[in-house]
Amino acid sequence: MKDLSPRPDLWSLDPDVLHLNHGSYGAVPRRTQELLARLRTETEANPMLWFRSVADRLTTSRLELARFLGTDPAGFALLPNASAGVTAALAAIPIRPGSRIVLTDHIYGAVRYAAERIARARQAEVVVVEIPLEADDDTVVAAISAALDERTAALIVDQISSGTAMVFPIRRLAEACGGIPLIVDGAHAPALLDSPAQDGADFWTGNFHKWPAAPRGTAGLVVAEKWREATLPLIVSWSEYDERLPERFDMQGTYDYATWIAAAESLRVLADLDWPARRPQLTTLVENGAQLLAKAVGTDLPDVAHPAATMRLVEIPFDATRSPDAGEAFKIRVSRELKAEITLTGFDERIFVRLSAHAYNSLRDYELLASRLPTLL
Ligand SMILES: Cc1ncc(COP(=O)(O)O)c(C=O)c1O
Structure with missing residues (x-):
């Protein structure tokens, strides 16, 4: 027992x-805090030596985080948070004047703002589908499907909504999309759902700094193969022309990479628990x-x-x-x-x-x- x-x-x-x-x-958890403190001490002992070691250590940690999600590491990139994940996904999708970005009234406020910003820039429109709090999966799928048509440039849905703590039927919604790009906001999903990025979304993003208890500023973006080339980090840096998605996102200029490197320690804490x-x-x-x-x-x-x-x-x-x-x-x-x-x-x-x-x-x-x-x- x-x-x-x-x-x-x-x-x-x-x-x-x-x-x-x-x-x-x-x-x-304390263990991750202690590792983070050790990494910071090491950085300050010799910043040049630390930055030379970052790429290899980051790769090791990133592969561990991808394994935790059960996702293909070639399509998995690190980001500071889910907000950045949704913003990068929206930037990769062609959103034409007159098109629509569909979301629901359960959406996280900042994610809705990301959709509104891109809609303003591209003369597109944001359409909000109302879903009752007590809706079952059939009702959710029917309500969202009814809002999808040839004008829809993208659908954004929560996997687990923030305000209503509700799990959405992502696999069924991916089927209902029938080719319309689906962005899944899985901010709360890592550690709460098994294999959360496996349900057929074009883009999935989720936070390791929520339920997996990783240091804040650790999130992932999972990108379906057909979108990998078009998906770029929000900060333009030296990996701009790297053809590999994860490596392109690894390089964010001078940044505190210790957070991402220490994140895998929290996964080990969860395993021990x-x-x-x-x-x-x-x-x-x-x-x-x-x-x-x-x-x-x-x-x-x-x-x-x-x-x-x-x-x-x-x-x-x-x-x-x-x-x-x-x-x-x-x-x-x-x-x-x-x-x-x-x-x-x-x-x-x-x-x-x-x-x-x-x-x-x-x-x-x-x-x-x-x-x-x-x-x-
Ligand atoms: C559903 C959902 N999406 C996005 C976010 C934004 O996460 P972050 O602040 O890490 O970008 C949150 C944060 O609570 C959230 O609950």
Whole structure:
């Protein structure tokens, strides 16, 4: 029997705080932090020697990250974040005047802005498909398919949405695209879904600095073979004419490559935590935690057809319209007065706490939040 007890000792998180929002910025285990510190010491001992060693070490780490995703390393490039991944994908696709970029109302705000920027530049249009929170896969596929036509230049969909923590049926959507370029925003997918980049998207991007707990600034872009030549890093540097996609993205000018090199250490931490066995246990934990919180605030849990493995929404009675910064102000009060870190999301005029569970959490965290949060509502 594997020991799957909570392991806050592997992280350096403040024990006086309830850390219930891994989903936003992750949290890096001590072991990876220590490796990163050693790499930085090495850099500062001899920057010239360090930069000479970067290419080989980066290749080793990149191959390990590609293996973790179960993807072809020849189509896998490193980037600082999922925002950069979506932006690079949009830049590779021909988007003609009068064409449409289709996305959904679950899209991450910054990704929508990326689509809007390119649409403005190319005289194209952004079309937003509305998908109910409680939609099943058939409803999702039917609603998105109905918006695809000969004017569609690209479809962007979340694999796991941020605001609604919902898993989208990517394979079915790839089939529905029938040749229309599909960009999958898999920011939350690494470590929450097995082989997340294997569902037939033209472009897939995902963050290692969320659930795999890698240092911040580590993300990947998986590019289908036919798009590899056209896909370029956002920063033009010395690898501009390298025909190999991963190597082209490896070189971003003078940059702190230690982050990418140390990232693979977090994958080893996950392996040592028996992540495949632990993840379903975290699903149960976050579900139980969400039930406790919903009961405490007097709401019903939304019936999301495919919720993310380690995130759950709990609706709270909260009037977000009372001021433009009401949500931010509330999170700051929760942080200061309740010693808890949570995030709020809004969908369809409803406000939710989006709870997370990672290997450092235990049921006690949710019990304490449930006992404290009603005092601020
Ligand atoms: C669905 C989704 N897409 C994109 C992003 C952006 O990620 P990053 O800030 O790493 O670019 C996030 C971040 O939370 C997200 O949840």
